Amino acid sequence: MKPVDFDYERPATLDAALKLLGREDLNAKPLAGSQSLGPMLNLRLVQPELLVDITAIPELASIREEKGFLVLGACVTHAALEDGGTPDPTRGVLARVAAGIAYRAVRNRGTVGGSLAHADPAADWVSVLAALGADVVVARTGGRRTVPAKDFIRGTFETALGPGELVVEIRIPALSANARWGYAKICRKAGEFSHATGVVLIDPARKFARAVIGAVSGPPIVVDDAKIAERDPGEAWVSALFAGTPLGDDAYQIRIHHVALKRAIAEARAP
Numbered sequence: 001m002k003p004v005d006f007d008y009e010r011p012a013t014l015d016a017a018l019k020l021l022g023r024e025d026l027n028a029k030p031l032a033g034s035q036s037l038g039p040m041l042n043l044r045l046v047q048p049e050l051l052v053d054i055t056a057i058p059e060l061a062s063i064r065e066e067k068g069f070l071v072l073g074a075c076v077t078h079a080a081l082e083d084g085g086t087p088d089p090t091r092g093v094l095a096r097v098a099a100g101i102a103y104r105a106v107r108n109r110g111t112v113g114g115s116l117a118h119a120d121p122a123a124d125w126v127s128v129l130a131a132l133g134a135d136v137v138v139a140r141t142g143g144r145r146t147v148p149a150k151d152f153i154r155g156t157f158e159t160a161l162g163p164g165e166l167v168v169e170i171r172i173p174a175l176s177a178n179a180r181w182g183y184a185k186i187c188r189k190a191g192e193f194s195h196a197t198g199v200v201l202i203d204p205a206r207k208f209a210r211a212v213i214g215a216v217s218g219p220p221i222v223v224d225d226a227k228i229a230e231r232d233p234g235e236a237w238v239s240a241l242f243a244g245t246p247l248g249d250d251a252y253q254i255r256i257h258h259v260a261l262k263r264a265i266a267e268a269r270a271p
C-alpha cells in the first residue's frame, strides 16, 4: 500500500511551521525523522493533506545548557545523543538510552520530540524523560506551554498535544554530583522496542527520588518514593501499581516489569 496524496512543506522558521499546522481548513501533520510516521503513512493509518517537515528549523535541532537544565530541541536525533559530543548534565543517561534505540539508521533520523509525540508506550524516551523529571515545551501560533514529561503521555499513542501544537523543546534538569540512576530495558533482541522498562533516579541534593515502570500499554507508571534506593520491591508491590492499568493482573507482565525495576534499582544502588 502507498500513502494517500499529500502536499509537503519544509519551512525554515518555527513561526511558519506553526502557521501551517494551525490551519483549520486542512489536515496538516508534522514530519520529523519519519521513522514512525513513514510506516503509518504507507499503511494509510494516517491520511494527512499536508506534511510539515520541521527538520530545517534551526532552533528545533539545537542543544544548549541553561540555568541548571539541558534543553534539547525537539528534532535532536537519538544518534546525536548517543554520540555524546554535547553537554551531558545527566551523567550518561541520555547516551546510554539513545544507544539502545533500534539500530543506527533509525537513530540517525529518529528524534526525541517525534518519539514523545508518537507516544508509543514501549518507546524509551517516554519512560526515561518522565524519570528524569523533564518538562516538554509545546508551542502553537501565539503561545507556549510547559507540560511535565510524566503527564505528557496520556495513553497509547495519546499525548497532551492539542490541535496545531508542536513539541519544540525538552528541558532536562541537571543531575547533582551525587545523583545515581539505573535503567533496564528488557527486550528479546538488542535495539528492539521494550517489553518492560525500569528507570530509577535518586538525587538527594534535589530531594528527588523517582521510579518509573514503562512499556505498560499506557502512560508510564511514575512513583515518587524517597526510600526507593533501599526498597526491595516484591512482585506484589509492582502488582499493586498495575491495578487499573491496561496490563491489570497479567502475571507475566507483572513479572518482567518487576525484573526491570529490580535491575534499575540495583544499578542505581551500585557504588
Ligand SMILES: Cc1cc2nc3c(=O)[nH]c(=O)nc-3n(C[C@H](O)[C@H](O)[C@H](O)COP(=O)(O)OP(=O)(O)OC[C@H]3O[C@@H](n4cnc5c(N)ncnc54)[C@H](O)[C@@H]3O)c2cc1C
Binding pocket: 029, 030, 031, 032, 033, 034, 035, 036, 037, 038, 054, 074, 075, 100, 101, 102, 103, 106, 109, 110, 111, 112, 113, 114, 115, 117, 118, 122, 123, 124, 125, 161, 165, 166, 167, 168, 191, 192, 193, 194
Ligand atoms: C525499526 C524501528 C525500531 C524502533 N525501535 C525503537 C526502540 O527500541 N525504542 C524507541 O524508543 N523507539 C524505537 N523506534 C521509534 C523511533 O525512535 C522513532 O524515531 C520515533 O518513534 C519517532 O521519531 P521520528 O522523529 O521519526 O518522528 P516521525 O515518525 O516523523 O513522527 C512521529 C509522530 O510524531 C509527530 N511529530 C513528530 N515530531 C513532532 C513534534 N516535534 N511535535 C509534535 N508532533 C510531532 C508526527 O506527526 C507523527 O505523528 C523504532 C523505529 C523503527 C522504525
